Each structure stands twice: as C-alpha cells, then as structure tokens.
Amino acid sequence: MFSLVAVSAELAEQLVAIETGGDDAVHQARTRVRRLRSILGVYRRAFEKDDAKRLRRRLRALGTRLGVVRDLEVLAEALDGLAADPGLDTPTMDAVIAFAADARSAHAAAVTRLLSELSGRSDRRLVADTVSFAAAPPLTSRGADHPRKTARKGLRRAARRVTAPADASLEAKHTTRKAARRLRYAAESVADLFGRYAVRLAAAAEALQDALGDHRDLVLLAAHLRQKAEDADLSPAAAAGVERLASACEERADERLAGLDDLVAGVTDAL
Numbered sequence: 001m002f003s004l005v006a007v008s009a010e011l012a013e014q015l016v017a018i019e020t021g022g023d024d025a026v027h028q029a030r031t032r033v034r035r036l037r038s039i040l041g042v043y044r045r046a047f048e049k050d051d052a053k054r055l056r057r058r059l060r061a062l063g064t065r066l067g068v069v070r071d072l073e074v075l076a077e078a079l080d081g082l083a084a085d086p087g088l089d090t091p092t093m094d095a096v097i098a099f100a101a102d103a104r105s106a107h108a109a110a111v112t113r114l115l116s117e118l119s120g121r122s123d124r125r126l127v128a129d130t131v132s133f134a135a136a137p138p139l140t141s142r143g144a145d146h147p148r149k150t151a152r153k154g155l156r157r158a159a160r161r162v163t164a165p166a167d168a169s170l171e172a173k174h175t176t177r178k179a180a181r182r183l184r185y186a187a188e189s190v191a192d193l194f195g196r197y198a199v200r201l202a203a204a205a206e207a208l209q210d211a212l213g214d215h216r217d218l219v220l221l222a223a224h225l226r227q228k229a230e231d232a233d234l235s236p237a238a239a240a241g242v243e244r245l246a247s248a249c250e251e252r253a254d255e256r257l258a259g260l261d262d263l264v265a266g267v268t269d270a271l
Contacts, residue, residue, distance in 0.1 A: 010028075019118060041056060045140065046142065079103055079221075089241055092242060099228045154186065162267045170219055176212060219253045
C-alpha cells in the first residue's frame with residue numbers, strides 16, 4: 001500500500017550500499033527515508049496512529065544522520081566545482097581548493113561515524129521493523145475500507161500546506177520547500193491509484209522543490225565561503241576573490257526564485 005513495500009526494500013538496499021561504498025548511496029538512502037516519512041505523514045489517517053508515529057520518529061533520526069553526511073558531500077562537490085573554474089585567479093583558486101579539501105575531510109569523518117552506527121543493532125532493527133511494517137501495515141478501518149478516499153484527502157491536506165513563503169527569510173523558503181517535497185513523495189506513492197492526477201501534482205511539487213532547493217544550496221554555499229574566508233588567513237587578493245564567488249552564488253540563488261509565485265500556483269492548479 002502506498003508503495004511502502006518497494007520503498008522500504010529500497011531503503012534496506014541503499015543502507016547496504018553505503019556499507020559497501022556504493023555510489024550515491026547516502027543520498028538515495030536519505031531520499032527513501034524521506035519518502036517513507038512523507039507517506040506515513042500525509043496518509044497518517046490510514047495507519048494506526050501510535051505505530052506510524054513511532055516509526056516516523058525513528059526514521060527521522062536516521063534521516064538526520066544521513067543528512068549530515070549528504071550535506072557535507074554536496075558542499076565538497078560544490079566547492080570542487082568552483083575550484084575547477086579556469087577563470088579563477090591563482091590566489092582565489094588556491095583558497096577554494098583548500099576549502100574543498102577541508103569539506104572532503106569532514107565528509108570522510110562523517111562517513112566513518114555513519115558506518116559505525118549502521119553496523120549497530122539499533123539501525124539494523126529499524127530496517128527490519130520498517131520492512132515488517134510495510135509488509136503488513138497496521139491500517140485503521142478508514143485506511144482498510146476506503147484507501148482511495150483517505151489518500152485523496154491526505155493529498156489535499158498536504159497541498160494546502162504548500163504556500164508562498166510567509167517572509168523573505170531562508171527558513172520560510174525552506175518550510176515551503178519541505179512541504180513541496182512531502183507532497184511530491186506522497187503523490188508519487190499513489191501514482192498507480194490516481195494516474196495522471198498524481199503525476200501532475202508530483203511534477204508541480206517537484207518543480208517548486210527543485211527551485212527552492214537550488215536557492216538554498218547556493219545561499220548556504222555563499223555563507224560557507226564567507227565564513228571560511230573569515231576564519232582563514234587569506235591574502236587580500238584571495239579574500240576579494242572569495243567574496244566575488246560568494247556574491248555570484250547569491251546572484252544565481254536569486255535567479256532560481258524567478259517565477260516562484262507561479263510555481264506555488266502550479267501546485268494549486270494541479271489539484
């Protein structure tokens with residue numbers, strides 16, 4: 001139901017892939033955690049409250065740990081991308097290369113911690129419990145007798161939470177992004193049930209999620225560059241070059257918000 005079996009199996013596979021050094025495994029595992037939590041949250045009235053809430057809480061803790069590793073991975077890749085620009089002057093390139101090396105080192109340390117945790121009993125038990133839950137979900141009478149109606153209402157509630165950011169803060173935009181991501185994953189999980197309706201809704205939510213995600217990544221990258229420049233003993237030339245890179249990141253971030261209101265409206269229109 002709601003793709004729970006498939007997603008829980010994929011999570012188990014990706015966690016094994018992390019332990020064996022699989023490419024992009026952390027990202028994929030984190031995505032599966034988010035999918036499961038979105039399904040359990042959006043369609044919460046289909047499941048027995050306590051069981052679903054307990055599993056969501058445990059999955060959230062795992063997702064947080066995966067997120068630490070993934071965020072460092074994204075940062076290192078972004079810095080490597082900046083350092084590869086042949087137009088950079090030597091002092092700036094040297095500074096960014098050093099920043100990237102620090103990020104890769106932090107990422108490697110985070111991976112080591114994660115691997116130690118994943119080998120423990122707690123995480124292995126979580127995987128087993130998630131797979132068992134998916135195989136025989138504890139449904140309410142509403143979920144068992146009226147799955148289509150319950151799913152439709154859940155999607156509508158989730159869509160109503162996708163509103164334009166209440167203010168200009170990064171946190172407000174992040175709240176909108178999370179709501180869009182939650183709706184996307186929930187809609188994708190019922191594509192077999194609702195067909196084009198779910199596909200359109202998921203696509204609209206994904207477009208909004210991507211724009212806000214790119215914006216956030218660039219803003220955080222700019223902040224990271226400035227913080228590293230402040231902490232490091234850079235030459236005036238390198239400091240000026242890093243500031244130019246940070247400003248360029250912020251300009252690109254602003255570009256990603258072009259048409260934001262239309263993207264939000266697209267979610268409503270897809271309903």
